[in-house]
Amino acid sequence: MADNLLEVDAIETCYGLSQVLFGLSLQIKAGEMVALMGRNGMGKTTTIRSIMGLTPARAGAIRFAGEAVRGLPSYKIAKLGIGLVPEGRQIFPNLTVRENLVAASGNRLGASDPWTIEKIHALFPRLAERTSNMGVTLSGGEQQMLAIGRALMTNPKLLILDEATEGLAPLIRDEIWSCLSMLKGRGQSVLVIDKNVENLARIADRHYIIERGKTVWSGTSEQLIAEPDLQHKYLGI
Structure with missing residues (x-):
């Protein structure tokens, strides 16, 4: 879609002979805050490393601001915004x-x-x-x-946070969430990984849940809140 700032289309990523991502896809529109969720070890950080070119995807497509970036060195991807x-x-x-x-x-x-x-x-x-x-x-x-x-x-143009509040004291976590709310108000596009479903549902526009390197669910905050069984199945909540 032309109005997508970031498009990740069916990427596959490996560490050596160990494959981690199996056709994962997601999209972020300009001004949108999107959460990437899933249990530990399901491929969230690898997804970000693939987007940034730190662990290059071996298949699929990644486009940022309309430009194909899969295969570019990390510093060039960062310079694009x-x-x-x-x-x-x-x-x-x-x-x-x-x-x-x-x-x-x-x-x-x-x-x-x-x-x-x-x-x-x-x-x-x-x-x-x-x-x-x-x-x-x-x-x-x-x-x-x-x-x-x-x-x-x-x-x-896009801010990515991997484990935004992991290991932080409650007061600091609150400060980080307030920061993200302010950034959303500024129209900043954000992709965030965190385990706090309540706060993510409060400020994110949409969510992707990944399981074993695949996107297994995507939807709005309202849809996520309405499906507690989904949270239990894929997030252990």
């Missing part, structure tokens, strides 16, 4: 908070309202307080805030 908040955060430990943000600044000419350090500080005041702190000294929650801020500084 995808910002990744990876599992484990992966901030630069030996750079300050400010240096982490400055290092990621990009795509400013094509952005109508580009992200700045001041806007990131307004989004996460805790980062303003720690602007001169080295990344390695931050708490897990602060590192996640910094990872999100760093991805936003690339002014992405």
